[in-house]
Amino acid sequence: MDGQNMIEMHGIVKKFYIGSPNELTILKGMDICVKKGEFLSIVGASGSGKSTLMNIIGALDRPTEGSYWLDGVDVESLPDDQLSTIRNQKIGFVFQTFNLIPRTSALRNVELPMLYGGFPRAERTARAKELLQMVGMGDRMSHLPNELSGGQKQRVAIARAMANDPAIILADEPTGALDSETGRLVMDLFHDLHQKQGKTIVLITHNPDLAQETQRIITISDGRIIGEKEGGGKTCS
Amino acid sequence: MQLRENISLALSGLMANKMRALLTMLGIIIGIASVIGIVTVGNSLSSSISSSMQAIGGNSIIIGLQQKSISTGGGVESLMGGIASPSESDLITDDMLDALQQAFPDDIDMISVNKNAGSGQAQDGRKYANVSVVGTNPDYRQASNITMVDGRYINERDILSVKNVAVVSDRLVEKMFGADADPLGQEVKISTSTGELQTYTIIGVYKYEASLMNMSFASEEDTSTSLYIPITTADRITGADEGYQSVSVVTTAGSDSYALSQEIEEYMNTFYVNNPSYQCLAISMESMISQFSSMMDTLSIAIAVIAAISLLVGGIGVMNIMLVSVTERTREIGTRKALGAKNSAIRVQFIVESVIICLIGGVIGILLGTILGYAGAGLLGFPASPSVGIIVIAVTFSMAIGIFFGYYPANKAAKLDPIEALRYE
Numbered sequence: 001m002d003g004q005n006m007i008e009m010h011g012i013v014k015k016f017y018i019g020s021p022n023e024l025t026i027l028k029g030m031d032i033c034v035k036k037g038e039f040l041s042i043v044g045a046s047g048s049g050k051s052t053l054m055n056i057i058g059a060l061d062r063p064t065e066g067s068y069w070l071d072g073v074d075v076e077s078l079p080d081d082q083l084s085t086i087r088n089q090k091i092g093f094v095f096q097t098f099n100l101i102p103r104t105s106a107l108r109n110v111e112l113p114m115l116y117g118g119f120p121r122a123e124r125t126a127r128a129k130e131l132l133q134m135v136g137m138g139d140r141m142s143h144l145p146n147e148l149s150g151g152q153k154q155r156v157a158i159a160r161a162m163a164n165d166p167a168i169i170l171a172d173e174p175t176g177a178l179d180s181e182t183g184r185l186v187m188d189l190f191h192d193l194h195q196k197q198g199k200t201i202v203l204i205t206h207n208p209d210l211a212q213e214t215q216r217i218i219t220i221s222d223g224r225i226i227g228e229k230e231g232g233g234k235t236c237s
Numbered sequence: 238m239q240l241r242e243n244i245s246l247a248l249s250g251l252m253a254n255k256m257r258a259l260l261t262m263l264g265i266i267i268g269i270a271s272v273i274g275i276v277t278v279g280n281s282l283s284s285s286i287s288s289s290m291q292a293i294g295g296n297s298i299i300i301g302l303q304q305k306s307i308s309t310g311g312g313v314e315s316l317m318g319g320i321a322s323p324s325e326s327d328l329i330t331d332d333m334l335d336a337l338q339q340a341f342p343d344d345i346d347m348i349s350v351n352k353n354a355g356s357g358q359a360q361d362g363r364k365y366a367n368v369s370v371v372g373t374n375p376d377y378r379q380a381s382n383i384t385m386v387d388g389r390y391i392n393e394r395d396i397l398s399v400k401n402v403a404v405v406s407d408r409l410v411e412k413m414f415g416a417d418a419d420p421l422g423q424e425v426k427i428s429t430s431t432g433e434l435q436t437y438t439i440i441g442v443y444k445y446e447a448s449l450m451n452m453s454f455a456s457e458e459d460t461s462t463s464l465y466i467p468i469t470t471a472d473r474i475t476g477a478d479e480g481y482q483s484v485s486v487v488t489t490a491g492s493d494s495y496a497l498s499q500e501i502e503e504y505m506n507t508f509y510v511n512n513p514s515y516q517c518l519a520i521s522m523e524s525m526i527s528q529f530s531s532m533m534d535t536l537s538i539a540i541a542v543i544a545a546i547s548l549l550v551g552g553i554g555v556m557n558i559m560l561v562s563v564t565e566r567t568r569e570i571g572t573r574k575a576l577g578a579k580n581s582a583i584r585v586q587f588i589v590e591s592v593i594i595c596l597i598g599g600v601i602g603i604l605l606g607t608i609l610g611y612a613g614a615g616l617l618g619f620p621a622s623p624s625v626g627i628i629v630i631a632v633t634f635s636m637a638i639g640i641f642f643g644y645y646p647a648n649k650a651a652k653l654d655p656i657e658a659l660r661y662e
Contacts, residue, residue: 060575060655081579088577099572099659103249115239116577160576 005069006167006200007034007057012066014052014223026052027063028223034168034202039194041203041211041231044220051172053220054204058093058170059086071167088116092161096173098153100145106132106156107141113163131159135189151182158189168200169193175210187213239582240589247590250562251597261558262598264551265638269602269631270609272544276627277610279540281619283533290526296490297380297522298498300505301483302327302515327515328480333508337486340504344497346487349373349380354471356461357429359405359413366412367461368405368427370435372471378443380487383465388421388441395440395467402470403437406445406462427464435474437466486519494521548634551598552642559591559646570650571658584651591643592636599635603628 014027026049034040044050055061056068059075060083068075071090078086087093092113100109110128119127132141135155145153154174161169171190175183187210193199203214211217212232219227251258302323334348356369377383378390386407395402403425410420420439427435445462472479486501488494498521505517563570570583607623614621 055656058575060659081581084574084577084579087575093575095572095659099568099575101569101572103253104246112573113576115242116573116579116582164577 004036005033006036006038006071007032007202008067008069009033009057010067012053012056012063012068014049014056014061015064018064026223027056029066030220030223030225032218032225034200037194037198037200038216039190039201039203039214040216040218041205041214042218042220043205043208043211045206048221049223050204050206050220054170054172057168057202058091059083084116088113089164090167092163092166092169094154094157094161094169094171094174096176098145098150098157098177100148100153100156100160102145105142105144106137106148106159109145109156110160110163113160117164127163128159131162132156134162135159149182150178151185154178154182154186155189158186158193162193162199168202170202170204172204173206174203175207176205239585243586243589244593246586247593250590251594257558258594258597261554261594262551262601264554265548265595265598265635266551266602266605268544268547268551269599269635270606271547272540273603273606273623273627273631274609274613275540276537277607277621277623278613278617278619279533279536280624281610281614281622282617283530284622285619286529287526290522290529296488296492296494298486298488298494298501298519299483299522299525300329300486300501300517300519302329303518305512305514305516323482323515325478325480327512328478328482329484329505329517330480333505334484337501337504341497341501344488344492346489347376347380349377349485349487350468350481351377352468352471352475352477352481354466354474355429355431357427357435359409359425359427359464361413361426364413366409367459368409368464369461370403370427370429370471370474371463371465372468373465374468376487377465380485384444384446386442386444388439390441390443391465391467396469399469399473400467401435401437402440402467404441404443404465405439406464407442408445408460408462409464410439410442425464433474437464494523497521498524548638552595552638555591555594555639556642556646558594559587559643560649562590563587563646563650566650567653567658567661570653571655571661574653574655575659580651583653584647587647587650588640588643591647592639595635595639595642596632599632602635603631606631 009030009032012027012030012032013025016024016026030053042050042053052061056063057070059070059078062076062083066076070086073086073090075083075086093099100106101112104112107125107128110131111124114124114127129138129141132138135158137152137155137159140148140152143152145156148156154177158169158174161171169190174190175186178186190201190203191213194201201214203210205211214231217227217229217231218225334350338345338348350373352372354370354372356367359366359368373391374396375390375392378385383390385404387410388404390404391402394400405420405425409425410418413425414420414423420442423439425437425439427437429435443465471477488497498519502517502519505519509516573583607628610623611621
């Protein structure tokens with residue numbers, strides 16, 4: 001396979017309730033390639049198969065058929081524990097609802113992927129501090145999630161996604177729970193990561209305006225890719 | 238590797254839900270506290286009793302009368318008194334005891350007898366001392382390990398001439414005559430609880446030693462000490478029949494007191510073959526002690542069963558709350574899995590939390606139980622003897638409960654599907 005491709009998916013099919021009368025095919029054969037350093041968006045209405053696709057890209061789920069290579073690793077054949085390792089090492093999740101661990105400081109939240117990755121404490125803390133400073137949260141490291149605003153939480157979550165220097169950042173509606181102003185800040189942060197650090201970012205959204213900012217837009221509907229076009233590739237403001 | 242993180246995480250979780258954590262621990266706390274408390278009291282009780290029994294002498298054999306109609310199984314209770322009092326013709330006589338001693342010259346060291354002759358107060362103006370008057374024979378001193386500090390003990394001549402002489406405790410002397418006075422030859426007047434007045438000449442002073450057998454709930458000041466008089470004098474005062482319901486035989490060192498007790502019983506019963514209602518029973522102190530300790534062992538097993546039940550209930554409480562916690566934190570579990578936590582890491586996290594709940598509960602229980610044990614033993618007047626063994630067992634056991642009852646919820650958490658968990662509202 002081409003070493004330049006971060007994600008290579010061929011003929012991805014996902015079925016639920018297999019073998020039962022109400023068998024459901026959510027993804028009906030998808031081919032997606034994402035180049036290293038690309039900022040891609042996947043757009044689709046709800047029910048289009050977006051979330052299912054994201055789960056497969058994020059190694060939370062396996063496709064029923066098809067092959068999925070992530071950063072040179074054949075993901076769909078791996079057992080559970082190794083999928084955990086893939087998620088830990090190669091994927092940085094950013095969720096719509098932030099999903100910070102409650103009662104745990106921003107710093108400890110950012111350390112978490114490194115904890116599961118087996119890094120020693122001192123190294124974890126140093127890197128977590130660095131990342132929090134990078135996202136502009138250096139002065140709130142010891143705050144608990146419930147002491148942070150939505151935008152601040154999402155910045156901590158982005159720092160956490162970056163913790164193990166993953167191959168891709170997988171952002172699922174990252175601005176969905178934010179007002180437009182803080183949403184803008186978060187998007188700028190993604191652009192920053194993309195341009196300055198060359199991160200590969202996959203943004204999943206239903207918002208065409210946000211998608212327009214990315215380099216390439218894949219539109220899916222009813223489990224199929226129905227369109228692919230170049231985005232504006234908006235530069236960091 | 239993540240143990241420290243898991244512990245601090247579990248602690249912060251408990252701190253966030255203090256009331257819930259406390260209620261969850263309550264079952265464990267009560268279970269452990271009751272075990273520790275009861276065992277501490279039980280231990281101090283049993284060590285006091287067995288040390289008192291040892292003081293009486295492991296080589297003593299007690300001969301008592303037993304009603305023939307009562308089952309001949311024997312035991313402590315049958316020595317302690319039958320239903321009806323035996324009449325004079327049923328009592329063990331001095332002649333029988335002389336014969337007994339001659340029958341076993343090598344095995345019987347001495348035979349000690351005593352009779353209660355009432356209790357009352359030694360009085361002299363405003364000074365007083367509580368006493369219980371006990372009629373004894375000369376052998377009683379050695380058989381009961383009485384240490385003389387002044388004068389002499391009762392001898393055969395006192396017995397034969399039915400003298401009004403008494404051996405008193407050093408405590409009585411101190412209270413009635415002062416520490417430096419010479420009490421020998423002085424008179425001591427006893428007004429008994431039945432209203433009569435008895436006067437004795439002091440011939441000796443013994444060293445008072447507190448033990449379980451003479452302890453009471455009275456204050457130190459009012460503690461009653463024994464005042465020993467010749468047994469014949471006691472018979473005369475009380476108008477009791479000559480003879481004894483029970484006597485204590487001290488065996489010579491090295492004799493097998495259990496085997497001897499059976500021989501003595503057999504021998505004594507030759508006097509009672511024709512007695513319609515009574516026979517003799519001889520029990521060695523040794524077998525009483527072992528009977529007592531087997532009784533305590535049974536009690537311990539009963540306590541252990543009760544404790545196991547309460548800890549089981551406590552453990553189920555912990556499991557319940559852990560299941561609630563797993564459900565509440567479904568999203569957190571999903572997030573952790575998305576961030577790369579392996580199933581085993583999630584499982585360990587929840588087991589650690591459950592163990593910590595139980596361990597904290599166990600430690601609180603141990604503290605509470607020790608306090609209860611000390612208070613209980615203090616109330617009963619024994620020195621408390623906490624058992625280190627039981628504390629170690631309690632800690633181990635509460636950790637085991639944490640692992641056992643935490644495993645199912647932890648496993649449930651570990652097996653959650655990350656997609657479902659992340660979507661959980």
